Amino acid sequence: MPIAPELRRKVEQLLKEGLTDLAVYRQTGVSRRTAARYRKALGLPGTFTRADDPACRRAGHPFPENLGRNGKGHLTCMACRRIRHRNAARAAYVPVEPDEMSIERAVDGDPPDYFTPRERHAAIDRLDKRGLSAAEISMLLRCSKRTVHYARRKRRVSA
Structure with missing residues (x-):
């Protein structure tokens, strides 16, 4: 069964623009086989x-x-x-949201066994606001001083 002339013109225009048969099907509802037939009749290469x-x-x-x-x-x-x-x-x-409970526990001195980097940096930020040194923060969070300095530097760059 032939399709309406205006739909045929739209299909031919889309094919000339370089759309795939599947994209033509999604935009017009014409089957992929029909789109491929029109592509062949127009002399256009396959996709x-x-x-x-x-x-x-x-x-x-x-x-x-x-x-x-x-x-x-x-x-x-x-x-x-x-x-x-x-x-x-x-x-x-x-984006993964940090676990607020693990951050609170870490700030209170009882860090979890595993910290995501985002959680560790949030805990370092909170302890920094209390005025603790890098050595004190690293002992509380069971991480290295280098990690604390890295988190501080990263925060300064992003701010």
């Missing part, structure tokens, strides 16, 4: 890279230094893959 291409089709990274294979064995641009993975990791990042 997978060929070894004889001078550069990748997504961002123009030069080949062969960025050429590799994905999990399915298709040739792919490794620079684009690194960018996609980095962006996905950034999108999934959730």
Whole structure:
């Protein structure tokens, strides 16, 4: 069953812009198979890279230094893959909040067996506000004086 002329024009425009069949499906609702048929009718190349291409089709990274294979064995641009993975990791990042109870215990002189660096730095900040020296803080928190000085320096740089 043929699709409406205005939808066909939109599909052809998206394909000419370089979108994949899957992206065209997501934007228009036209099946991936139909998008591939229109791509072939327009004479546009497929979305997978060929070894004889001078550069990748997504961002123009030069080949062969960025050429590799994905999990399915298709040739792919490794620079684009690194960018996609980095962006996905950034999108999934959730900052961890320090445990206030462990910080309070440490400030009171009973630090937990394991401290995250963020918790240790927060405890050092609180003890610094009390006016304790680096040696006293390191004994209370069971860490080195160097760690205390590092946390102080890091706080000064960020402030």
